[in-house]
Amino acid sequence: xxxxxxxxxxxxxxxxxxxxxxxxxxxxxxxxxxxxxxxxxxxxxxxxxxxxxxxxxxxxxxxxxxxxxxxxxxxxxxxxxxxxxxxxxxxxxxxxxxxxxxxxxxxxxxxxxxxxxxxxxxxxxxxxxxxxxxxxxxxxxxxxxxxxxxxxxxxxxxxxxxxxxxxxxxxxxxxxxxxxxxxxxxxxxxxxxxxxxxxxxxxxxxxxxxxxxxxxxxxxxxxxxxxxxxxxxxxxxxxxxxxxxxxxxxxxxxxxxxxxxxxxxxxxxxxxxxxxxxxxxxxxxxxxxxxxxxxxxxxxxxxxxxxxxxxxxxxxxxxxxxxxxxxxxxxxxxxxxxxxxxxxxxxxxxxxxxxxxxxxxxxxxxxxxxxxxxxxxxxxxxxxxxxxxxxxxxxxxxxxxxxxxxxxxxxxxxxxxxxxxxxxxx
Amino acid sequence: xxxxxxxxxxxxxxxxxxxxxxxxxxxxxxxxxxxxxxxxxxxxxxxxxxxxxxxxxxxxxxxxxxxxxxxxxxxxxxxxxxxxxxxxxxxxxxxxxxxxxxxxxxxxxxxxxxxxxxxxxxxxxxxxxxxxxxxxxxxxxxxxxxxxxxxxxxxxxxxxxxxxxxxxxxxxxxxxxxxxxxxxxxxxxxxxxxxxxxxxxxxxxxxxxxxxxxxxxxxxxxxxxxxxxxxxxxxxxxxxxxxxxxxxxxxxxxxxxxxxxxxxxxxxxxxxxxxxxxxxxxxxxxxxxxxxxxxxxxxxxxxxxxxxxxxxxxxxxxxxxxxxxxxxxxxxxxxxxxxxxxxxxxxxxxxxxxxxxxxxxxxxxxxxxxxxxxxxxxxxxxxxxxxxxxxxxxxxxxxxxxxxxxxxxxxxxxxxxxxxxxxxxxxxxxxxxxxxxxxxxxxxxxxxxxxxxxxxxxxxxxxxxxxxx
Numbered sequence: 001x002x003x004x005x006x007x008x009x010x011x012x013x014x015x016x017x018x019x020x021x022x023x024x025x026x027x028x029x030x031x032x033x034x035x036x037x038x039x040x041x042x043x044x045x046x047x048x049x050x051x052x053x054x055x056x057x058x059x060x061x062x063x064x065x066x067x068x069x070x071x072x073x074x075x076x077x078x079x080x081x082x083x084x085x086x087x088x089x090x091x092x093x094x095x096x097x098x099x100x101x102x103x104x105x106x107x108x109x110x111x112x113x114x115x116x117x118x119x120x121x122x123x124x125x126x127x128x129x130x131x132x133x134x135x136x137x138x139x140x141x142x143x144x145x146x147x148x149x150x151x152x153x154x155x156x157x158x159x160x161x162x163x164x165x166x167x168x169x170x171x172x173x174x175x176x177x178x179x180x181x182x183x184x185x186x187x188x189x190x191x192x193x194x195x196x197x198x199x200x201x202x203x204x205x206x207x208x209x210x211x212x213x214x215x216x217x218x219x220x221x222x223x224x225x226x227x228x229x230x231x232x233x234x235x236x237x238x239x240x241x242x243x244x245x246x247x248x249x250x251x252x253x254x255x256x257x258x259x260x261x262x263x264x265x266x267x268x269x270x271x272x273x274x275x276x277x278x279x280x281x282x283x284x285x286x287x288x289x290x291x292x293x294x295x296x297x298x299x300x301x302x303x304x305x306x307x308x309x310x311x312x313x314x315x316x317x318x319x320x321x322x323x324x325x326x327x328x329x330x331x332x333x334x335x336x337x338x339x340x341x342x343x344x345x346x347x348x349x350x351x352x353x354x355x356x357x358x359x360x361x362x363x364x365x366x367x368x369x370x371x372x373x374x375x376x377x378x379x380x381x382x383x384x385x386x387x388x389x390x391x392x393x394x395x396x397x398x399x400x401x402x403x404x405x406x407x408x409x410x411x412x413x414x415x416x417x418x419x420x421x422x423x424x425x426x
Numbered sequence: 427x428x429x430x431x432x433x434x435x436x437x438x439x440x441x442x443x444x445x446x447x448x449x450x451x452x453x454x455x456x457x458x459x460x461x462x463x464x465x466x467x468x469x470x471x472x473x474x475x476x477x478x479x480x481x482x483x484x485x486x487x488x489x490x491x492x493x494x495x496x497x498x499x500x501x502x503x504x505x506x507x508x509x510x511x512x513x514x515x516x517x518x519x520x521x522x523x524x525x526x527x528x529x530x531x532x533x534x535x536x537x538x539x540x541x542x543x544x545x546x547x548x549x550x551x552x553x554x555x556x557x558x559x560x561x562x563x564x565x566x567x568x569x570x571x572x573x574x575x576x577x578x579x580x581x582x583x584x585x586x587x588x589x590x591x592x593x594x595x596x597x598x599x600x601x602x603x604x605x606x607x608x609x610x611x612x613x614x615x616x617x618x619x620x621x622x623x624x625x626x627x628x629x630x631x632x633x634x635x636x637x638x639x640x641x642x643x644x645x646x647x648x649x650x651x652x653x654x655x656x657x658x659x660x661x662x663x664x665x666x667x668x669x670x671x672x673x674x675x676x677x678x679x680x681x682x683x684x685x686x687x688x689x690x691x692x693x694x695x696x697x698x699x700x701x702x703x704x705x706x707x708x709x710x711x712x713x714x715x716x717x718x719x720x721x722x723x724x725x726x727x728x729x730x731x732x733x734x735x736x737x738x739x740x741x742x743x744x745x746x747x748x749x750x751x752x753x754x755x756x757x758x759x760x761x762x763x764x765x766x767x768x769x770x771x772x773x774x775x776x777x778x779x780x781x782x783x784x785x786x787x788x789x790x791x792x793x794x795x796x797x798x799x800x801x802x803x804x805x806x807x808x809x810x811x812x813x814x815x816x817x818x819x820x821x822x823x824x825x826x827x828x829x830x831x832x833x834x835x836x837x838x839x840x841x842x843x844x845x846x847x848x849x850x851x852x853x854x855x856x857x858x859x860x861x862x863x864x865x866x867x868x869x870x871x872x873x874x875x876x877x878x879x880x881x882x883x884x885x886x887x888x889x890x891x892x893x894x895x
Contacts, residue, residue, distance in 0.1 A: 011453045014450070014453055014454070015453070015454065015455045015456075018580075019577060019578055019579065019580065020457060020459070020550055020578045021550075062573055062574060062577055063577050087547075089546070089547045090547050093544070094543065094544035095540065095541070095544045214543070214574045216540060216543045216544070216571065216572070216573075216574075316577055317577075320577070320579060320580070323580055323581070324580075324581050324582070327446045327449060327450055327581055328442070328446065330446075330449050330453075331442055331445040331446050331449055344442075348581075348582040348583075348584055349582060351463075351582075351584060352562075352565060352566065352569065352582060355562045355563075355565070355566050356566045356569060356570075387570070387573065388569065388570065388573070389573075389577075
């Protein structure tokens with residue numbers, strides 16, 4: 001664990017820039033920098049508490065800082081709400097999941113949070129829950145023995161069952177089949193837990209279900225929201241569900257979107273405005289993010305600026321570039337990260353993009369880049385560009401799109417041919 | 427200057443990434459996901475091997491080869507229970523090299539990449555550094571199928587050849603380059619550590635019931651190179667001979683030629699010119715038959731060295747020029763600099779000082795640009811010798827001092843002995859016998875230690891000097 005202050009050596013900095021984990025706990029306190037345009041609107045809406053059962057959708061670019069923002073929301077709203085944050089990546093099989101699995105995991109997450117935070121659920125409730133699960137899922141092989149203590153039984157149904165559901169395909173099938181016909185019962189049980197928690201703590205439950213945006217098979221994600229949208233909206237608590245950005249922007253998802261109370265798309269931090277001029281607020285935030293992890297003497301000012309610029313405002317890209325730049329500076333035996341280190345780190349990434357992008361991709365990127373309004377047109381090609389992060393979404397009022405700064409030189413190299421193509425098409 | 431085995435020089439960026447990945451694995455705390463790009467298997471193997479050697483004793487690299495039967499990274503890592511190992515306070519850190527994606531069918535590979543996306547949290551919880559070695563096409567596929575795993579990357583390391591068309595040649599050359607372990611890259615202590623490691627490996631390999639002769643021969647060859655660099659000529663020779671026998675038996679012409687060339691080098695260093703020449707010529711014929719131009723160029727250079735020592739200057743010059751032409755065509759800058767230095771030696775021997783200086787200066791510039799300290803020191807010594815021969819002692823001494831410092835830093839006993847001897851001779855000519863004597867003594871001591879052909883001659887000279895005092 002690197003120290004929770006700006007690193008004093010490039011080796012520590014290398015470890016402090018970790019693109020793997022969202023910020024939480026002490027690391028959040030030490031490293032979190034508020035975004036110029038963040039989740040304030042969502043926070044406000046959630047605090048306003050129009051309804052105790054509102055359901056939101058949450059999306060954003062891969063690496064834009066969604067998980068960190070959701071963890072922050074969970075923390076900030078915890079005074080008013082009993083917030084439960086979890087990511088389905090840790091509890092479900094991401095290759096094969098449906099809305100029933102998500103609901104099952106939601107029930108488990110509530111139970112686990114109550115147990116952890118010593119909100120003792122009444123014995124009668126536990127008996128009822130255990131009774132329902134053991135009747136409904138009596139087919140599950142090797143269920144807990146009848147003679148076990150009540151709490152042990154409850155732990156089995158809420159905690160151990162999920163692990164088996166994740167790893168045993170046969171068990172998963174059994175559970176789904178049984179739950180299919182008793183879904184309203186399952187939702188009712190979730191509601192009983194949520195109500196009990198709210199009653200004991202005086203705070204309504206807010207569940208934040210992260211990780212659904214990482215379902216790779218868009219077919220699975222689509223089915224989950226199409227077939228399961230109504231069920232996901234049903235639990236009597238507030239909830240935020242994440243959605244893959246690529247699915248979110250399809251026309252068909254529009255129908256699903258309107259059935260939820262609201263949605264929020266976390267924009268990338270702007271490094272440039274719509275007009276291509278530098279965005280000072282955005283850049284200041286990105287610079288601060290670097291300085292929180294790295295003592296000022298360890299990085300040249302122009303290197304920080306280049307990092308901010310080349311990240312395109314995607315926070316995880318910034319962290320990954322900074323980490324790689326530290327590595328370049330170290331082998332150069334430099335005292336600090338220089339702009340050349342940043343350029344070289346970006347160059348490595350650019351090489352991957354160069355291999356990844358096709359002529360069609362370049363044409364589409366050029367079209368959007370050359371369009372003064374930087375408009376988005378929905379097409380499979382564009383979805384691929386969003387997916388591989390070569391096309392980034394920004395917002396000031398309206399959403400607009402631009403090419404990842406690391407990719408831009410590749411586009412420039414092809415400017416002549418692409419320019420012609422563009423004219424020929426016009 | 428002779429050449430162990432020929433090589434095009436490593437692209438500067440490849441050298442940087444080699445250093446970066448080694449450094450990252452050394453300093454990384456907890457988990458870490460790196461992607462290493464390669465375009466030939468020899469490159470990949472050479473790079474993995476080099477990093478393992480550089481980290482020997484600090485980080486234990488475990489190789490995980492993914493196969494059609496077991497293509498899933500997480501399952502393979504979990505079997506090893508790395509978190510249990512790394513959590514033992516005294517245990518050495520471990521890291522994984524995962525490779526073999528190319529040998530898996532497209533469909534299975536797609537699934538294996540999909541699994542990375544799905545199991546990334548689980549892989550993350552193992553808290554160990556993992557480097558995935560793959561070709562570009564696969565990396566791009568991975569980025570598409572497992573984007574959330576791809577963005578976890580802590581570093582991208584590019585070990586591809588700068589020129590795709592020359593990829594294969596480059597890969598082979600790189601392997602050779604790393605096998606040479608140029609003294610400018612590796613300090614003697616590290617060489618000794620590697621010898622120990624290889625010896626252990628050799629013993630283990632030999633004890634295996636189905637011992638693989640090719641692998642064992644390879645270790646003998648590597649040990650030969652390591653001992654050679656430490657001037658342990660006789661031990662090196664014994665290892666090379668072992669390798670040679672096996673390669674002959676297996677009919678492995680390419681490796682045989684390489685070994686013959688390296689045996690030739692030892693005889694050349696010992697001053698046994700005819701034996702050296704016989705070996706070089708055998709290697710030369712084989713390289714020619716195989717169409718291995720890079721190997722050929724190195725051997726031509728080495729034959730040139732023998733000719734020069736025998737005073738056959740025109741023959742030497744012809745060989746050097748042929749070698750230089752080929753190396754130039756291959757884009758092997760350090761090889762070209764080596765031949766320029768050697769051509770300079772001829773003019774120096776012939777007393778054509780200006781021509782000698784011109785060649786040395788060209789060589790010097792290249793060595794400086796490449797950061798090749800050993801080559802640079804050798805050339806500085808030679809420039810010093812031109813000034814020495816011209817009687818410009820102050821200039822000569824200035825160059826010798828620079829060369830001496832570098833040889834000392836590199837622990838290059840051969841180069842150091844030569845430069846100390848040269849400085850000693852100037853002091854002697856200046857009448858500073860008390861200054862000269864310790865330098866000459868040390869030079870002789872070094873020469874004796876590794877059996878330099880001139881050792882006894884130099885010792886006799888030193889004795890006569892003592893008498894004169």
